[in-house]
Amino acid sequence: MLAVVPIRAGTLPAGGAEAVGEAGGRVLLIGDDPVAAAESLAGLATEIWLVEAGDFAPAAWSEALVATLADEAQLILPACPDGRDLAPRLAHRLDRPLLAGAIEITETHIHLARRGGVVK
Numbered sequence: 001m002l003a004v005v006p007i008r009a010g011t012l013p014a015g016g017a018e019a020v021g022e023a024g025g026r027v028l029l030i031g032d033d034p035v036a037a038a039e040s041l042a043g044l045a046t047e048i049w050l051v052e053a054g055d056f057a058p059a060a061w062s063e064a065l066v067a068t069l070a071d072e073a074q075l076i077l078p079a080c081p082d083g084r085d086l087a088p089r090l091a092h093r094l095d096r097p098l099l100a101g102a103i104e105i106t107e108t109h110i111h112l113a114r115r116g117g118v119v120k
Contacts, residue, residue: 001074001105003027004065004090006082008056010036015078020045022105023076028068030061056082062089069094076105 003023005016010033017040020027025046029037034050041048049068053061069075075090077083084100091098104111 001026001076001107002069002072003076003078004069004083004086005029005037005078006056006058006061006080006086007031007034007037008082009033012037012040013078013080013082015080015083017041017044019076019078019083023074028065030065031056056085058082058086058089061086062093065090066093074105074110076102 001023003019003026005019005027006013007029008031020041021044025044027041027045027047028049028051030051030053032054034052038045038048038050051065053064069090077087077090087100088098099110099112101113102110103113
């Protein structure tokens with residue numbers, strides 16, 4: 001598993017650290033000043049990939065990440081606005097299903113929230 005976290009002005013979005021935790025500490029930070037965002041993950045991230053990509057551009061970013069992410073079995077993105085915008089574009093470019101609303105992820109199962117999170 002790998003978390004893909006979009007960064008604006010060196011700042012992690014809401015849910016960014018949670019996505020990294022769900023991915024076991026593996027993260028690709030992409031955006032404007034990912035180095036600064038990486039510093040905020042000290043003690044949580046175990047493997048950090050940095051991609052300086054400037055201002056948020058989900059179509060261009062998804063295109064640029066295809067080769068890098070092709071061999072990653074599962075990608076986790078935060079449910080922040082930028083993550084919700086980037087996720088379907090990555091799913092399309094990588095020809096994978098988009099499983100939005102995950103509340104638990106294991107190597108073999110993904111539990112999705114249903115009916116407002118009342119049922120899995």
